[in-house]
Amino acid sequence: MPPASFLHNLHPLTKVVWSLAVVTAAFFLQGPLPLLLLWASVLAVAGAGKVLRQVLPALKGLALLAGLFFLFQVFLIREGNTVFTLFPAKGIGQVTDVGLYACTVLALRMLAMTSTIPVLLATTNPKDMVVAFVEKLKVPYLYAFMLVTSLRFIPILQEQLDLVLQAQRARGRDLEGRNFIKRVKAVVPLALPLLLVSIRRSRTLAISLETRGFGSGPRTHLRPLAFRPADIAATAACLLLAFLVILL
Amino acid sequence: METLIEVQNFTFYYGESPVPALADLNLTVRRGEFVGITGPTGAGKTTLALALNGVIPHFQGGRWSGRVVVAGMDTAETPCSRLARIIGSVFQDPEAQLVATDVEEEVAFGLENQALPREEMLPRIEEALTMVGIRDLRHRSLKELSGGQKQRVAIAAALAMRPAVLVLDEPTSELDPQGTQDVMEVLRLLNREHHLTIVLLEQKLAAMAPYISRLVCLHEGRVVADAPPREILRREKLLRELGLEDPPVAAFFRQLQRAGLYSRDLPLTVEEGREELGRLFAKEGIL
Numbered sequence A: 001m002p003p004a005s006f007l008h009n010l011h012p013l014t015k016v017v018w019s020l021a022v023v024t025a026a027f028f029l030q031g032p033l034p035l036l037l038l039w040a041s042v043l044a045v046a047g048a049g050k051v052l053r054q055v056l057p058a059l060k061g062l063a064l065l066a067g068l069f070f071l072f073q074v075f076l077i078r079e080g081n082t083v084f085t086l087f088p089a090k091g092i093g094q095v096t097d098v099g100l101y102a103c104t105v106l107a108l109r110m111l112a113m114t115s116t117i118p119v120l121l122a123t124t125n126p127k128d129m130v131v132a133f134v135e136k137l138k139v140p141y142l143y144a145f146m147l148v149t150s151l152r153f154i155p156i157l158q159e160q161l162d163l164v165l166q167a168q169r170a171r172g173r174d175l176e177g178r179n180f181i182k183r184v185k186a187v188v189p190l191a192l193p194l195l196l197v198s199i200r201r202s203r204t205l206a207i208s209l210e211t212r213g214f215g216s217g218p219r220t221h222l223r224p225l226a227f228r229p230a231d232i233a234a235t236a237a238c239l240l241l242a243f244l245v246i247l248l
Numbered sequence B: 001m002e003t004l005i006e007v008q009n010f011t012f013y014y015g016e017s018p019v020p021a022l023a024d025l026n027l028t029v030r031r032g033e034f035v036g037i038t039g040p041t042g043a044g045k046t047t048l049a050l051a052l053n054g055v056i057p058h059f060q061g062g063r064w065s066g067r068v069v070v071a072g073m074d075t076a077e078t079p080c081s082r083l084a085r086i087i088g089s090v091f092q093d094p095e096a097q098l099v100a101t102d103v104e105e106e107v108a109f110g111l112e113n114q115a116l117p118r119e120e121m122l123p124r125i126e127e128a129l130t131m132v133g134i135r136d137l138r139h140r141s142l143k144e145l146s147g148g149q150k151q152r153v154a155i156a157a158a159l160a161m162r163p164a165v166l167v168l169d170e171p172t173s174e175l176d177p178q179g180t181q182d183v184m185e186v187l188r189l190l191n192r193e194h195h196l197t198i199v200l201l202e203q204k205l206a207a208m209a210p211y212i213s214r215l216v217c218l219h220e221g222r223v224v225a226d227a228p229p230r231e232i233l234r235r236e237k238l239l240r241e242l243g244l245e246d247p248p249v250a251a252f253f254r255q256l257q258r259a260g261l262y263s264r265d266l267p268l269t270v271e272e273g274r275e276e277l278g279r280l281f282a283k284e285g286i287l
Helices: A012-028 A032-048 A052-074 A097-114 A116-123 A126-136 A141-170 A180-210 A229-247 B045-052 B103-113 B118-131 B147-159 B177-193 B229-233 B236-242 B248-258 B270-284
Strands: A082-087 A092-096 B003-014 B022-030 B034-038 B062-070 B087-090 B165-169 B197-201 B214-219 B222-227
Touching: A012 A032, A012 A097, A012 A116, A012 A126, A012 A229, A032 A052, A032 A097, A032 A116, A052 A097, A052 A116, A092 A097, A097 A116, A126 A141, A141 A180, B003 B045, B022 B045, B022 B197, B022 B222, B034 B045, B034 B177, B045 B062, B045 B165, B045 B197, B087 B147, B103 B118, B103 B147, B118 B147, B118 B177, B147 B165, B147 B177, B165 B177, B177 B197, B214 B229, B214 B236, B222 B229, B222 B236, B229 B236, B229 B248, B248 B270
Parallel strands: B034 B197, B034 B214, B087 B165, B165 B197
Antiparallel strands: A082 A092, B003 B022, B003 B062, B214 B222
């Protein structure tokens, strides 16, 4: 059982609104400090929802991505005073004060915007997300079901891939070559069995759905989601804050 | 006893295949029976399962003739969703037949499709999970369960729809011996205590034989034998011709029979075998 917190109990759409509010705010905030504060607020929400530890690996990945983004961009901006040059002799790798500032803002903006996603996923049951989209946003159930099912099949495919890999290693196939072309070639014998297994699996799933009366008409949900006062309050607060940021 | 399933001269060809998967097959299942259907790979077990729950001809295309009647309804004229309320289906792959992320959602799925109100779903989920003995797993994630537990969830999901008959297509083929036995025990309980009619299509003859009341052998899409399991296990030639598993306990006692040492019914389990041996030793004055 996941640890329950107020964040887990909020309506999925409330959390989507929060996520969008953070994105909006990130676009309108200009300085590194406000963006840092925004990011800190996302972390604070994760902490209050008792999922900080859980989303930490994802946050680390996102921070790494933002860092890479920073590195790629920082050398491209030529305006402003040069702070230092990576290879002074050749004049390559100039870093300017304008570049440093702009890239820090960009990287922080990206980090703040994307950090809500792991928090959203960690505190929301995928099924609830589907129900929310179907009931409140009138997305056809079939599409929502397709999305969740494909998400559910990813770890199963991963397991299958490991199995195929092991089977081929056991037959002496070298899949670890450093040569790029060799590695691309090695993908084919991996992809084919994986594809065949997936087709067989999806057939079983389709038959299983058929025999359980899927798609026979209107359906009900085991866990209907109520939009509670707490959701209204949280949504209003998010919208208000986003508005304030835009006005300022 | 009332007839629940009636297969009449049913023939089915997959796509353009010249060889029929089922050939002029006839089978009757009465309410309350626990029927085992066995046969080598390719004998038509899966095809028969799909014909019973209406996937053939509604979902799986092919050429067919004959009739399959379930609880008075012709499957060719009844939509799968309607048949789903009479026939509960469980398949081989525990992973691919589950659609939800946790046990409760999985069992609720069929009920949601029937648009049942929530108040009616909750007791049915409770009942179905209790029947297969996994009430304590209700709020667990499916990821955490063993293969045997997953198959029991699949059975519970079928039971929640309160079917008249349960059709299981090799439900234990991906399970270890313990998982297999657990599933068999659950099926026995459902048949004995809840009077559920069960059709079990299974290759593991030794695992299935002690539990079923009737064994049907398929070969090349036809029924070649239909009798209580003890009678069929006496027919060594048939077992060998069909390439069926020969349960070791029964095989041992058949040897004794041939040597003229044993004349009672063939035991099917190790426990029964031990008892019969004890009786034999006592009679012969060995012990």
